[in-house]
Amino acid sequence: MKIGITSKGRDLDSPVDERFGRAAGFIIVELESMEYEWVDNSQTLSAPQGAGIQAAQNIAQRGVTHVITGHCGPKAFRTLAAGQIKVVVGATGTVREAIEQFRQGKLAVVTGPDKESHWA
Amino acid sequence: MIVAVASGKGGTGKTTVATSLAASSASAVQLLDCDVEEPNVHIFLRPEIRGSECVTIPVPDVEMEKCNLCRECAEICAYHAIAVLGDQVLTFQELCHGCGGCSLVCPTDAIREIPREIGTVEWGTAGGIDFVHGRLRIGEAMSPPLIRAVKKRIERSRLVIIDAPPGTSCPVIESIRGADFVLLVTEPTPFGLNDLVLAVQTVRELQIPFSVVVNRAGLGDEEVYHYCRDQGIPIDLEIPFDRRIAEAYSRGELLVEMMAEWRVAFQTLLRSIEERAIRGRALHHEVSR
Numbered sequence: 001m002k003i004g005i006t007s008k009g010r011d012l013d014s015p016v017d018e019r020f021g022r023a024a025g026f027i028i029v030e031l032e033s034m035e036y037e038w039v040d041n042s043q044t045l046s047a048p049q050g051a052g053i054q055a056a057q058n059i060a061q062r063g064v065t066h067v068i069t070g071h072c073g074p075k076a077f078r079t080l081a082a083g084q085i086k087v088v089v090g091a092t093g094t095v096r097e098a099i100e101q102f103r104q105g106k107l108a109v110v111t112g113p114d115k116e117s118h119w120a
Numbered sequence: 121m122i123v124a125v126a127s128g129k130g131g132t133g134k135t136t137v138a139t140s141l142a143a144s145s146a147s148a149v150q151l152l153d154c155d156v157e158e159p160n161v162h163i164f165l166r167p168e169i170r171g172s173e174c175v176t177i178p179v180p181d182v183e184m185e186k187c188n189l190c191r192e193c194a195e196i197c198a199y200h201a202i203a204v205l206g207d208q209v210l211t212f213q214e215l216c217h218g219c220g221g222c223s224l225v226c227p228t229d230a231i232r233e234i235p236r237e238i239g240t241v242e243w244g245t246a247g248g249i250d251f252v253h254g255r256l257r258i259g260e261a262m263s264p265p266l267i268r269a270v271k272k273r274i275e276r277s278r279l280v281i282i283d284a285p286p287g288t289s290c291p292v293i294e295s296i297r298g299a300d301f302v303l304l305v306t307e308p309t310p311f312g313l314n315d316l317v318l319a320v321q322t323v324r325e326l327q328i329p330f331s332v333v334v335n336r337a338g339l340g341d342e343e344v345y346h347y348c349r350d351q352g353i354p355i356d357l358e359i360p361f362d363r364r365i366a367e368a369y370s371r372g373e374l375l376v377e378m379m380a381e382w383r384v385a386f387q388t389l390l391r392s393i394e395e396r397a398i399r400g401r402a403l404h405h406e407v408s409r
Contacts, residue, residue, distance in 0.1 A: 050200020050215050057194065060205050075212055083205035 001031045003102070004059045005095045006069040010038040012096040018070025021045075021052030027095050028062050031103070052076025060085060068098050068107065077113040089114050122280040123393055124299035126323070128315030130286035132305045133335035133359065136369060138283035139164045140376040141303075142249050144386035148278040153253035154295035155285040156239060156266045161253060163372050165246035172242040175254070175269040176235035177218030177262065182209045186230035193222035193231060218265060239266040243273060250278065264294040271298070279390075288315075288322045296323070301397040302330040303356070303389075309340035313347060320353065329396055333389075336361040354396070357389045 006023035008015045012034075017023035022045050029036040039062065044054045052075050059067060060083035067080060068088045080087055086109045091098040101107050125138040135153075139161060142151040153161035180193070180202055191204045201216035202209065213236055223231040239256040254270040256263050263285075271294075274280050284295035296302055302323050306316040316332070323330045332348055337358040348355055359365065359375070368378045376383040 047200065050212065053200040053203050053210075053212060053215075057203050057205060075215075079203050079205060079210060082203070082208040082210055 001066075002028060002062070002064045003031060003066040003068060003099075004028050004039075004062060004064040005091065005098055006067075007038075007095050012036060012099075013094050016068075016070060016091045016093060016095055016098050018091075020067070020069045020072050020076050021050075021055045023055065023069065026055075026059055026062075028059075028064060029095075029099060031099070050075070053079045056080045056083065056085070059083075066102075066109070068102055071115045072110070072113050073115045074113040074117050121301070121394065121397055122274065122276075122282065122299045123397075124282040124284050124296040124302045124328075125305060126284040126292060126296055126302055126319060127286055127305045128288060128317075128319030128322075129306065129312055132286075132307050132312060133333070134286070134305050135160055135164065135283055136335065136359070136365075136375055137303060137305050137333055137357075138281050139374050140382065140386045141390060142281045143247075143374050143376045144383050144390060145279050146387070148250070149248070150250040150252065150275055150278045150280045151283070152270055152274065152280065153251075153283045154267050154270055154291075155283055156254035156256045156263050156270065157285060157291070159253045159255060161283050162251070164374055165249060165251055166372075167244040167246035167249075167251040169242050169244040171244070172240050173269075174237055175239050175241055175266050176237050177216065177265045178220060178233035179213045179216040179218060179236045180211050180222045180231045181234045182211065183230045183232070184209065186228045188228050188230075190227060192225045192227065196221045196225050214261065217262065238262050241266070241269050241273070250275070263291045267291060267294040271295075286315075288318045292322065293326070296328065297326065299328055301393050302328050303333055303393065304330055305333045305335055306344055307336045307339060308334055308342070308344040309336075310343065312340070313344045316344060317347065320351070329400055331356040331393070331396060333357045333359070335359045356392050357385060 004026045006017040007027045008017045008024045025041045026039040044051050056076050056079035066086045068091045072087050088107045125134045127134050142149050153159040193202045194204045199215050201212045241254050243252045252273045254266045285291045304319050306312040331354040337360050339361040
Protein backbone atom coordinates (compact mmCIF):
# COMPACT_ATOMS: atom_id res chain seq x y z
CA MET A 1 0.00 0.00 0.00
CA LYS A 2 1.47 3.28 -1.16
CA ILE A 3 0.48 6.61 0.36
CA GLY A 4 1.51 10.25 -0.09
CA ILE A 5 2.11 12.68 2.79
CA THR A 6 2.50 16.42 2.32
CA SER A 7 5.88 17.33 3.77
CA LYS A 8 8.02 20.38 4.40
CA GLY A 9 11.21 18.35 3.92
CA ARG A 10 12.76 15.40 2.16
CA ASP A 11 12.70 12.69 4.84
CA LEU A 12 10.40 10.94 7.30
CA ASP A 13 11.43 13.22 10.18
CA SER A 14 10.38 16.38 8.35
CA PRO A 15 7.28 18.21 9.56
CA VAL A 16 4.00 17.52 7.77
CA ASP A 17 3.06 20.44 5.51
CA GLU A 18 -0.52 21.26 6.39
CA ARG A 19 -1.24 22.62 2.91
CA PHE A 20 -1.94 20.24 0.04
CA GLY A 21 -1.64 22.11 -3.28
CA ARG A 22 1.01 24.46 -1.96
CA ALA A 23 2.94 21.94 0.11
CA ALA A 24 6.73 22.02 -0.28
CA GLY A 25 6.54 18.44 -1.51
CA PHE A 26 5.32 14.93 -0.94
CA ILE A 27 6.84 11.89 0.71
CA ILE A 28 5.58 8.83 -1.17
CA VAL A 29 5.94 5.84 1.10
CA GLU A 30 5.38 2.10 0.67
CA LEU A 31 3.82 1.23 4.04
CA GLU A 32 5.01 -2.39 4.21
CA SER A 33 8.68 -1.67 3.61
CA MET A 34 8.69 2.02 4.70
CA GLU A 35 10.71 2.73 1.56
CA TYR A 36 10.05 6.29 0.49
CA GLU A 37 10.82 8.94 -2.08
CA TRP A 38 10.54 12.73 -2.09
CA VAL A 39 8.51 14.46 -4.79
CA ASP A 40 9.27 18.15 -5.04
CA ASN A 41 6.21 20.42 -5.43
CA SER A 42 7.99 23.76 -5.79
CA GLN A 43 6.84 24.35 -9.35
CA THR A 44 3.19 23.81 -8.42
CA LEU A 45 3.66 25.76 -5.20
CA SER A 46 4.26 28.96 -7.15
CA ALA A 47 1.37 28.50 -9.61
CA PRO A 48 -0.94 31.54 -9.68
CA GLN A 49 -4.00 29.30 -9.38
CA GLY A 50 -5.01 25.64 -9.47
CA ALA A 51 -2.12 24.40 -7.32
CA GLY A 52 -4.34 21.78 -5.68
CA ILE A 53 -5.49 20.45 -9.06
CA GLN A 54 -1.93 20.20 -10.36
CA ALA A 55 -0.60 18.59 -7.16
CA ALA A 56 -3.44 16.06 -7.24
CA GLN A 57 -2.61 15.11 -10.84
CA ASN A 58 1.08 14.74 -9.98
CA ILE A 59 0.43 12.57 -6.96
CA ALA A 60 -2.13 10.43 -8.83
CA GLN A 61 0.61 9.45 -11.27
CA ARG A 62 2.59 7.96 -8.36
CA GLY A 63 -0.02 5.28 -7.79
CA VAL A 64 -0.94 6.17 -4.20
CA THR A 65 -4.20 5.03 -2.60
CA HIS A 66 -4.29 7.70 0.13
CA VAL A 67 -3.09 11.25 0.64
CA ILE A 68 -2.35 12.43 4.17
CA THR A 69 -2.28 16.18 4.70
CA GLY A 70 -3.42 18.97 7.00
CA HIS A 71 -6.24 20.41 4.92
CA CYS A 72 -7.77 19.82 1.51
CA GLY A 73 -9.86 22.27 -0.53
CA PRO A 74 -12.72 21.50 -2.92
CA LYS A 75 -10.81 21.47 -6.22
CA ALA A 76 -7.99 19.31 -4.91
CA PHE A 77 -10.55 16.98 -3.32
CA ARG A 78 -12.55 16.63 -6.55
CA THR A 79 -9.35 15.93 -8.51
CA LEU A 80 -8.08 13.35 -6.01
CA ALA A 81 -11.51 11.69 -5.94
CA ALA A 82 -11.44 11.38 -9.74
CA GLY A 83 -8.10 9.60 -9.34
CA GLN A 84 -9.67 7.21 -6.77
CA ILE A 85 -7.41 8.60 -4.07
CA LYS A 86 -8.73 8.79 -0.52
CA VAL A 87 -8.03 11.96 1.47
CA VAL A 88 -6.93 12.04 5.10
CA VAL A 89 -6.76 15.44 6.82
CA GLY A 90 -5.70 16.75 10.23
CA ALA A 91 -2.18 15.33 10.19
CA THR A 92 0.36 17.04 12.49
CA GLY A 93 3.90 16.46 13.70
CA THR A 94 6.47 14.69 11.53
CA VAL A 95 5.77 12.60 8.47
CA ARG A 96 6.77 9.47 10.45
CA GLU A 97 4.30 10.37 13.24
CA ALA A 98 1.52 11.02 10.72
CA ILE A 99 2.09 7.60 9.16
CA GLU A 100 1.92 6.02 12.63
CA GLN A 101 -1.30 7.89 13.45
CA PHE A 102 -2.75 6.72 10.15
CA ARG A 103 -1.75 3.07 10.83
CA GLN A 104 -3.42 3.24 14.24
CA GLY A 105 -6.59 4.59 12.68
CA LYS A 106 -6.31 7.91 14.49
CA LEU A 107 -6.64 9.86 11.24
CA ALA A 108 -9.86 9.37 9.34
CA VAL A 109 -10.56 9.41 5.63
CA VAL A 110 -12.80 12.39 4.83
CA THR A 111 -15.71 12.34 2.41
CA GLY A 112 -15.39 15.97 1.34
CA PRO A 113 -13.09 19.01 1.46
CA ASP A 114 -12.43 20.56 4.87
CA LYS A 115 -11.51 24.01 3.52
CA GLU A 116 -13.18 26.53 1.26
CA SER A 117 -11.77 27.44 -2.12
CA HIS A 118 -9.00 30.05 -2.21
CA TRP A 119 -10.24 31.26 -5.53
CA ALA A 120 -13.77 31.87 -6.76
CA MET B 121 -7.01 60.81 -26.76
CA ILE B 122 -7.47 58.15 -24.09
CA VAL B 123 -6.79 59.20 -20.49
CA ALA B 124 -6.83 56.53 -17.78
CA VAL B 125 -7.29 57.49 -14.14
CA ALA B 126 -5.53 54.98 -11.90
CA SER B 127 -4.15 54.96 -8.39
CA GLY B 128 -2.56 51.92 -6.83
CA LYS B 129 -4.31 52.57 -3.51
CA GLY B 130 -8.08 52.32 -3.45
CA GLY B 131 -10.24 55.18 -2.26
CA THR B 132 -7.85 57.95 -3.28
CA GLY B 133 -10.35 59.73 -5.54
CA LYS B 134 -10.10 58.13 -8.99
CA THR B 135 -13.82 58.44 -9.60
CA THR B 136 -13.90 62.04 -8.31
CA VAL B 137 -11.17 62.94 -10.79
CA ALA B 138 -12.52 60.86 -13.72
CA THR B 139 -16.09 62.19 -13.45
CA SER B 140 -15.01 65.81 -12.99
CA LEU B 141 -12.57 65.54 -15.89
CA ALA B 142 -15.34 64.21 -18.15
CA ALA B 143 -17.83 66.84 -17.00
CA SER B 144 -15.30 69.63 -17.69
CA SER B 145 -14.56 68.67 -21.26
CA ALA B 146 -15.79 71.17 -23.83
CA SER B 147 -15.58 68.57 -26.61
CA ALA B 148 -17.34 65.20 -27.02
CA VAL B 149 -16.33 62.86 -24.24
CA GLN B 150 -16.76 59.21 -23.36
CA LEU B 151 -16.36 57.96 -19.78
CA LEU B 152 -15.67 54.26 -19.20
CA ASP B 153 -15.91 52.73 -15.75
CA CYS B 154 -13.47 49.81 -15.94
CA ASP B 155 -13.66 49.07 -12.22
CA VAL B 156 -16.05 46.24 -13.09
CA GLU B 157 -15.80 44.62 -9.66
CA GLU B 158 -17.30 47.66 -8.00
CA PRO B 159 -18.38 50.23 -10.58
CA ASN B 160 -19.50 53.54 -9.05
CA VAL B 161 -19.29 56.18 -11.80
CA HIS B 162 -23.01 55.69 -12.51
CA ILE B 163 -23.84 56.86 -8.97
CA PHE B 164 -22.39 60.28 -9.83
CA LEU B 165 -23.43 60.54 -13.49
CA ARG B 166 -26.90 58.94 -13.14
CA PRO B 167 -26.81 57.99 -16.83
CA GLU B 168 -29.77 56.93 -18.88
CA ILE B 169 -28.88 53.35 -19.85
CA ARG B 170 -29.66 52.75 -23.52
CA GLY B 171 -28.29 49.28 -24.05
CA SER B 172 -26.53 46.31 -22.53
CA GLU B 173 -24.94 43.04 -23.53
CA CYS B 174 -24.04 39.85 -21.75
CA VAL B 175 -20.30 39.08 -21.83
CA THR B 176 -19.12 35.48 -21.93
CA ILE B 177 -15.82 33.67 -22.19
CA PRO B 178 -15.42 30.35 -24.01
CA VAL B 179 -14.80 27.40 -21.69
CA PRO B 180 -14.11 23.74 -22.57
CA ASP B 181 -16.75 21.05 -22.79
CA VAL B 182 -15.28 17.57 -23.27
CA GLU B 183 -16.98 14.79 -25.21
CA MET B 184 -15.62 11.70 -23.47
CA GLU B 185 -16.56 9.36 -26.36
CA LYS B 186 -13.97 11.14 -28.51
CA CYS B 187 -11.30 11.61 -25.79
CA ASN B 188 -8.22 9.35 -25.85
CA LEU B 189 -6.91 10.60 -22.45
CA CYS B 190 -3.69 11.93 -23.99
CA ARG B 191 -3.43 14.77 -21.39
CA GLU B 192 -2.43 17.39 -23.99
CA CYS B 193 -5.21 19.70 -22.78
CA ALA B 194 -4.18 19.46 -19.11
CA GLU B 195 -0.54 20.10 -20.01
CA ILE B 196 -1.12 23.24 -22.08
CA CYS B 197 -3.48 24.87 -19.54
CA ALA B 198 -1.46 27.38 -17.51
CA TYR B 199 -4.35 27.84 -15.09
CA HIS B 200 -5.10 24.19 -14.26
CA ALA B 201 -8.67 24.56 -15.47
CA ILE B 202 -8.65 21.11 -17.05
CA ALA B 203 -7.25 17.94 -15.49
CA VAL B 204 -6.98 14.31 -16.60
CA LEU B 205 -7.14 11.56 -13.98
CA GLY B 206 -7.58 7.90 -14.77
CA ASP B 207 -10.33 7.78 -17.37
CA GLN B 208 -11.83 11.13 -16.39
CA VAL B 209 -11.33 14.67 -17.67
CA LEU B 210 -12.25 17.30 -15.09
CA THR B 211 -12.93 20.91 -16.01
CA PHE B 212 -12.83 23.81 -13.57
CA GLN B 213 -14.67 26.46 -15.53
CA GLU B 214 -14.22 29.22 -12.98
CA LEU B 215 -10.44 28.94 -13.43
CA CYS B 216 -10.58 29.05 -17.25
CA HIS B 217 -9.25 32.24 -18.89
CA GLY B 218 -10.91 31.30 -22.20
CA CYS B 219 -7.72 31.12 -24.30
CA GLY B 220 -8.92 28.11 -26.31
CA GLY B 221 -5.56 26.29 -26.03
CA CYS B 222 -7.12 23.00 -24.90
CA SER B 223 -9.44 22.70 -27.88
CA LEU B 224 -6.60 23.68 -30.25
CA VAL B 225 -4.20 20.97 -29.05
CA CYS B 226 -6.83 18.21 -28.72
CA PRO B 227 -5.85 15.59 -31.36
CA THR B 228 -9.28 13.93 -31.40
CA ASP B 229 -11.41 17.09 -31.53
CA ALA B 230 -13.09 16.09 -28.29
CA ILE B 231 -13.22 19.62 -26.83
CA ARG B 232 -15.77 22.16 -27.95
CA GLU B 233 -16.10 25.61 -26.41
CA ILE B 234 -19.25 26.70 -24.65
CA PRO B 235 -19.95 30.25 -23.40
CA ARG B 236 -19.81 31.06 -19.69
CA GLU B 237 -21.31 34.37 -18.54
CA ILE B 238 -18.93 36.60 -16.57
CA GLY B 239 -20.89 39.85 -16.50
CA THR B 240 -22.63 42.58 -18.48
CA VAL B 241 -21.66 45.78 -20.25
CA GLU B 242 -24.11 48.68 -20.11
CA TRP B 243 -23.99 51.96 -21.98
CA GLY B 244 -25.93 55.19 -22.10
CA THR B 245 -25.63 58.95 -21.78
CA ALA B 246 -25.53 61.49 -18.99
CA GLY B 247 -25.86 65.06 -20.22
CA GLY B 248 -23.23 65.33 -22.91
CA ILE B 249 -21.20 62.38 -21.61
CA ASP B 250 -21.22 59.00 -23.32
CA PHE B 251 -21.10 56.40 -20.58
CA VAL B 252 -20.02 52.73 -20.57
CA HIS B 253 -19.43 50.39 -17.66
CA GLY B 254 -19.12 46.71 -16.88
CA ARG B 255 -20.74 44.78 -14.05
CA LEU B 256 -18.92 41.61 -13.07
CA ARG B 257 -21.18 38.71 -12.10
CA ILE B 258 -21.21 38.34 -8.31
CA GLY B 259 -18.70 35.74 -7.16
CA GLU B 260 -16.82 35.95 -10.46
CA ALA B 261 -13.03 36.42 -10.40
CA MET B 262 -12.30 36.76 -14.13
CA SER B 263 -12.56 40.51 -14.72
CA PRO B 264 -10.06 41.23 -17.57
CA PRO B 265 -12.28 39.81 -20.38
CA LEU B 266 -15.14 42.02 -19.15
CA ILE B 267 -12.83 45.06 -19.06
CA ARG B 268 -11.85 44.27 -22.67
CA ALA B 269 -15.56 44.18 -23.58
CA VAL B 270 -16.05 47.63 -21.99
CA LYS B 271 -13.04 49.00 -23.90
CA LYS B 272 -14.31 47.59 -27.20
CA ARG B 273 -16.88 50.37 -27.10
CA ILE B 274 -14.20 53.10 -27.12
CA GLU B 275 -14.81 55.68 -29.80
CA ARG B 276 -11.44 57.17 -30.57
CA SER B 277 -12.88 60.27 -32.23
CA ARG B 278 -13.73 61.55 -28.75
CA LEU B 279 -11.88 62.29 -25.60
CA VAL B 280 -12.00 58.98 -23.72
CA ILE B 281 -11.65 58.87 -19.93
CA ILE B 282 -11.16 55.53 -18.21
CA ASP B 283 -11.84 55.07 -14.50
CA ALA B 284 -9.49 52.17 -13.68
CA PRO B 285 -9.75 49.75 -10.76
CA PRO B 286 -7.30 50.17 -7.84
CA GLY B 287 -4.18 48.06 -7.52
CA THR B 288 -1.47 47.13 -10.00
CA SER B 289 -2.57 43.66 -11.15
CA CYS B 290 -4.22 42.27 -14.32
CA PRO B 291 -7.46 44.32 -14.16
CA VAL B 292 -5.44 47.55 -13.91
CA ILE B 293 -3.10 46.58 -16.77
CA GLU B 294 -6.10 45.67 -18.92
CA SER B 295 -7.75 49.03 -18.11
CA ILE B 296 -4.80 51.34 -18.77
CA ARG B 297 -3.23 49.44 -21.68
CA GLY B 298 -3.51 51.52 -24.86
CA ALA B 299 -4.09 54.79 -22.99
CA ASP B 300 -2.26 57.89 -24.22
CA PHE B 301 -1.91 59.23 -20.70
CA VAL B 302 -2.38 58.04 -17.13
CA LEU B 303 -3.35 60.25 -14.21
CA LEU B 304 -2.25 58.68 -10.93
CA VAL B 305 -4.41 59.85 -8.04
CA THR B 306 -2.85 59.59 -4.60
CA GLU B 307 -3.18 61.01 -1.11
CA PRO B 308 -0.26 62.45 0.89
CA THR B 309 -0.08 59.63 3.44
CA PRO B 310 2.36 56.72 3.92
CA PHE B 311 -0.28 54.39 2.42
CA GLY B 312 -0.82 56.68 -0.55
CA LEU B 313 2.93 56.91 -1.16
CA ASN B 314 3.54 53.16 -0.88
CA ASP B 315 0.92 52.38 -3.50
CA LEU B 316 1.83 55.37 -5.68
CA VAL B 317 5.37 53.98 -5.99
CA LEU B 318 3.95 50.64 -7.16
CA ALA B 319 1.60 52.38 -9.61
CA VAL B 320 4.47 54.49 -11.00
CA GLN B 321 6.53 51.33 -11.60
CA THR B 322 3.58 49.76 -13.42
CA VAL B 323 2.93 52.76 -15.68
CA ARG B 324 6.64 53.10 -16.47
CA GLU B 325 6.73 49.43 -17.45
CA LEU B 326 3.87 50.12 -19.86
CA GLN B 327 5.71 53.25 -21.11
CA ILE B 328 2.68 55.53 -20.87
CA PRO B 329 3.21 59.23 -20.04
CA PHE B 330 1.76 60.10 -16.65
CA SER B 331 1.39 62.72 -13.96
CA VAL B 332 0.05 62.81 -10.41
CA VAL B 333 -3.05 64.29 -8.77
CA VAL B 334 -2.77 64.73 -5.00
CA ASN B 335 -6.16 64.38 -3.36
CA ARG B 336 -6.86 65.30 0.30
CA ALA B 337 -3.89 67.68 0.18
CA GLY B 338 -3.09 69.00 3.66
CA LEU B 339 -3.62 65.59 5.21
CA GLY B 340 -0.69 63.39 6.17
CA ASP B 341 2.90 64.35 5.43
CA GLU B 342 5.24 65.69 2.76
CA GLU B 343 6.66 62.37 1.54
CA VAL B 344 4.54 62.10 -1.62
CA TYR B 345 5.78 65.55 -2.66
CA HIS B 346 9.41 64.61 -1.93
CA TYR B 347 9.04 61.41 -3.92
CA CYS B 348 7.51 63.18 -6.93
CA ARG B 349 10.18 65.88 -6.83
CA ASP B 350 13.02 63.35 -6.57
CA GLN B 351 11.59 61.28 -9.42
CA GLY B 352 10.77 64.30 -11.59
CA ILE B 353 7.08 63.38 -11.64
CA PRO B 354 4.81 66.37 -12.30
CA ILE B 355 1.93 67.03 -9.90
CA ASP B 356 -0.82 68.44 -12.10
CA LEU B 357 -3.53 69.08 -9.53
CA GLU B 358 -4.08 69.21 -5.79
CA ILE B 359 -7.52 68.74 -4.28
CA PRO B 360 -7.61 69.88 -0.64
CA PHE B 361 -8.75 67.82 2.32
CA ASP B 362 -11.99 69.71 2.71
CA ARG B 363 -15.16 68.65 4.49
CA ARG B 364 -17.36 70.30 1.86
CA ILE B 365 -15.83 68.08 -0.84
CA ALA B 366 -16.44 64.96 1.26
CA GLU B 367 -20.05 66.03 1.86
CA ALA B 368 -20.66 66.64 -1.85
CA TYR B 369 -19.16 63.21 -2.61
CA SER B 370 -21.43 61.56 -0.05
CA ARG B 371 -24.43 63.08 -1.84
CA GLY B 372 -23.17 61.78 -5.21
CA GLU B 373 -22.38 65.25 -6.50
CA LEU B 374 -19.59 66.03 -8.93
CA LEU B 375 -16.74 68.18 -7.66
CA VAL B 376 -17.04 70.45 -10.71
CA GLU B 377 -20.72 71.02 -10.04
CA MET B 378 -20.03 72.05 -6.48
CA MET B 379 -17.89 75.07 -7.26
CA ALA B 380 -17.25 76.78 -10.58
CA GLU B 381 -13.56 77.19 -9.77
CA TRP B 382 -13.17 73.41 -9.94
CA ARG B 383 -14.46 73.34 -13.49
CA VAL B 384 -11.70 75.78 -14.40
CA ALA B 385 -9.14 73.69 -12.51
CA PHE B 386 -10.16 70.51 -14.35
CA GLN B 387 -10.16 72.28 -17.72
CA THR B 388 -6.62 73.39 -16.96
CA LEU B 389 -5.75 69.83 -15.95
CA LEU B 390 -7.17 68.55 -19.23
CA ARG B 391 -5.08 70.99 -21.24
CA SER B 392 -2.00 70.05 -19.25
CA ILE B 393 -2.62 66.35 -19.94
CA GLU B 394 -3.11 67.01 -23.64
CA GLU B 395 0.16 68.88 -23.82
CA ARG B 396 2.05 66.22 -21.88
CA ALA B 397 0.58 63.42 -23.95
CA ILE B 398 1.40 65.15 -27.21
CA ARG B 399 4.88 66.17 -26.24
CA GLY B 400 5.53 62.87 -24.51
CA ARG B 401 6.84 64.76 -21.53
CA ALA B 402 6.52 61.68 -19.43
CA LEU B 403 9.08 60.83 -16.87
CA HIS B 404 10.14 57.60 -18.51
CA HIS B 405 11.11 59.55 -21.60
CA GLU B 406 13.05 62.06 -19.52
CA VAL B 407 14.82 59.30 -17.64
CA SER B 408 15.68 57.36 -20.77
CA ARG B 409 17.29 60.40 -22.37
